[in-house]
Amino acid sequence: MTTMNFSEAIDDALAQAMSEDPRIILFGEDVPMLRRNLLVRFGPKRVRATPISESAFLGAGVAAAMAGLRPVVELYMVDFLGVSMDALLNQASKLETFSGGKWTAPVVVRAPCGGGYGDGGQHEQSLWGWLAHIPGLTVIVPSTPEDAGGLMYAALQHDGPVVFLEHKLLSETFLEFLGSGGRLTVQFDVPAEGRRGPVPHKWKPLPIGKAVLRREGRDVTLASLGVGVHRALEAAEFLEKDGVSASVLDLRTVSPLDKTALCEAVARTGNLLVVDEDYEGFGLSGELSAVVLEAGISCKYARVCTQTTIPYARKMEDQVLPNVNRIRTTAMTLL
Numbered sequence: 001m002t003t004m005n006f007s008e009a010i011d012d013a014l015a016q017a018m019s020e021d022p023r024i025i026l027f028g029e030d031v032p033m034l035r036r037n038l039l040v041r042f043g044p045k046r047v048r049a050t051p052i053s054e055s056a057f058l059g060a061g062v063a064a065a066m067a068g069l070r071p072v073v074e075l076y077m078v079d080f081l082g083v084s085m086d087a088l089l090n091q092a093s094k095l096e097t098f099s100g101g102k103w104t105a106p107v108v109v110r111a112p113c114g115g116g117y118g119d120g121g122q123h124e125q126s127l128w129g130w131l132a133h134i135p136g137l138t139v140i141v142p143s144t145p146e147d148a149g150g151l152m153y154a155a156l157q158h159d160g161p162v163v164f165l166e167h168k169l170l171s172e173t174f175l176e177f178l179g180s181g182g183r184l185t186v187q188f189d190v191p192a193e194g195r196r197g198p199v200p201h202k203w204k205p206l207p208i209g210k211a212v213l214r215r216e217g218r219d220v221t222l223a224s225l226g227v228g229v230h231r232a233l234e235a236a237e238f239l240e241k242d243g244v245s246a247s248v249l250d251l252r253t254v255s256p257l258d259k260t261a262l263c264e265a266v267a268r269t270g271n272l273l274v275v276d277e278d279y280e281g282f283g284l285s286g287e288l289s290a291v292v293l294e295a296g297i298s299c300k301y302a303r304v305c306t307q308t309t310i311p312y313a314r315k316m317e318d319q320v321l322p323n324v325n326r327i328r329t330t331a332m333t334l335l
Helices: 006-020 036-040 054-066 079-083 086-099 128-132 147-154 173-177 227-242 259-269 285-294 314-320 324-334
Strands: 002-005 026-027 045-047 071-075 108-113 139-140 160-165 196-199 212-215 222-226 245-250 252-254 271-279 300-306
Touching: 002 006, 002 045, 006 036, 026 036, 026 054, 036 045, 054 071, 054 079, 054 086, 054 252, 079 108, 079 160, 086 173, 108 300, 128 139, 128 160, 128 252, 128 271, 128 285, 139 147, 139 227, 139 245, 147 160, 147 196, 160 324, 173 271, 196 222, 212 227, 212 259, 222 227, 222 259, 222 324, 227 314, 227 324, 259 271, 259 285, 259 314, 271 285
Parallel strands: 026 045, 026 071, 071 108, 108 160, 139 160, 222 245, 222 271, 271 300
Antiparallel strands: 002 196, 139 252, 212 245
């Protein structure tokens, strides 16, 4: 095993996959600058810059996938999917079903997501619940470098459209960008763990739709993904001092959802607390409760989510987004 940071692990998995499969191409705004190591290795025909038009280059990515390539389309932030959603909502996600399996669109959309650094509600959303709501879309949200690389490698072998979300506070590349331009005095809510960790020397695909239990506990199950997993793990340490034993379930993918792992974890503790940086209404947190109830499992339930439009002011932002204190307080209230 070697050690890499989060974004480095994703790029390393990309490099391995690109060396093995010449159909994989990469393009998006400023991609030759952001992925300069890949540009040097694979050249400008496979690592391309695009105009600032998400609807144009995501549409081109879907078309390229239909034509036999395996494109990775990069957006600066998941929020900008709003201007190009038709390519995913009405085209890529429905292609296999409408064609009776004759056509597929193996395109990977890579996009940073999440807040905690003071950039407001047009740049800090998570939106994985919105995306997973669409049949035919696979939505991946890793929490560690090892998972990030392994799941990206798996996404590049998947025969349908995948949205691969990397939380900005786990991405060394994004944090370096945030630390410039007069932001040196801004305090970022960065978790102590998750940004750097062990990775394999050679990537193998991790199973898509398989959750992992990060911490075992007997009193309450904290279910989350992305940076929320690290918030939950930190909260679990505080809860232990309060006499509460908490397990932490890392979902890793939103769609497909590992319903079996979720139900088993909740059945053991009898209490479920969902930590979800996406919006509370009509989202992942409600879906998890429905899955558990439909399985006939009786439990007490609570959630810590983003409840409204994310404000710019950092102090106000801290009140809106899930944080360790909110998780700890809600868990104690639940119990």
